[in-house]
Amino acid sequence: MSFEGGTLPADAVRGMFDRIAPVYDAMNRVMTAGLDQRWRRITVAEAVREGDRVLDACCGTGDLAIAAQKRGAEVTGLDFSEAMLVRARKKAPGIEWVQGDMLALPFEAGSFDAITVGFGVRNVTDLEAGLLELRRVLRPGGRVGILEITTPRGWLRPFYRLWFDRVVPLLGKVLPGGDAYTYLPASVRRFPPPAELSGLLERNGFAAVRFRLFAGGIVALHVGDAR
Numbered sequence: 549m550s551f552e553g554g555t556l557p558a559d560a561v562r563g564m565f566d567r568i569a570p571v572y573d574a575m576n577r578v579m580t581a582g583l584d585q586r587w588r589r590i591t592v593a594e595a596v597r598e599g600d601r602v603l604d605a606c607c608g609t610g611d612l613a614i615a616a617q618k619r620g621a622e623v624t625g626l627d628f629s630e631a632m633l634v635r636a637r638k639k640a641p642g643i644e645w646v647q648g649d650m651l652a653l654p655f656e657a658g659s660f661d662a663i664t665v666g667f668g669v670r671n672v673t674d675l676e677a678g679l680l681e682l683r684r685v686l687r688p689g690g691r692v693g694i695l696e697i698t699t700p701r702g703w704l705r706p707f708y709r710l711w712f713d714r715v716v717p718l719l720g721k722v723l724p725g726g727d728a729y730t731y732l733p734a735s736v737r738r739f740p741p742p743a744e745l746s747g748l749l750e751r752n753g754f755a756a757v758r759f760r761l762f763a764g765g766i767v768a769l770h771v772g773d774a775r
């Protein structure tokens with residue numbers, strides 16, 4: 549299967565995450581030099597308050613949901629990959645883990661005070677529909693925190709291209725589900741840059757959208773309030 553366009557049908561995305569689940573956490577630590585957990589903690593600090601009902605959508609193996617729980621929130625993690633959820637359940641049996649699709653969330657409107665999504669929205673087949681669905685299950689005034697890989701501008705860009713387009717796919721060749729690491733750079737390339745994502749959030753039910761960049765602009769955190 550070719551990943552050049554970075555778009556895949558939902559079933560193929562789910563199958564890919566099912567396959568890489570055993571190495572997912574280790575790959576995260578290697579690819580980010582261990583910074584990914586710090587970015588998750590900052591996401592939670594900006595979007596989640598103690599006592600909030602929080603949805604962590606596209607929760608994967610659960611690290612962002614666990615960070616929200618540590619902040620004193622009541623957390624539900626949702627993902628469509630059962631293999632990722634198996635790992636999340638092992639790490640934190642006390643969190644409610646739900647198998648489901650971010651494009652058709654199995655929750656009533658206004659169910660949550662905050663939603664976090666870590667490295668997830670890039671994979672959703674219809675980004676605007678996904679943002680609208682997040683907005684639907686947030687109460688008015690609730691917060692969304694979206695942590696996502698993005699393409700840096702400036703001097704870092706050539707190093708980033710080398711790392712992401714050459715080294716990461718190479719790593720993937722020796723790991724189970726390695727095709728995911730060809731898909732990863734392609735999916736980042738087609739994802740809207742930070743200012744554009746802010747506009748999309750504003751047009752799909754969110755206000756006061758702001759973003760900050762990490763690691764020289766490789767990762768962006770967008771935070772917004774549900775209108």
Ligand SMILES: C[S@@+](CC[C@H](N)C(=O)[O-])C[C@H]1O[C@@H](n2cnc3c(N)ncnc32)[C@H](O)[C@@H]1O
Pocket residue numbers: 558561562565605606607608609610611612626627628629632648649650651665666667668671672673
């Ligand atoms: C790169 S992982 C991120 C996992 C986790 N949030 C983290 O911070 O590491 C992306 C996750 O999104 C999930 N995912 C992608 N599209 C989805 C959708 N439409 N509905 C639910 N989960 C989805 C995948 O199964 C995968 O576990």
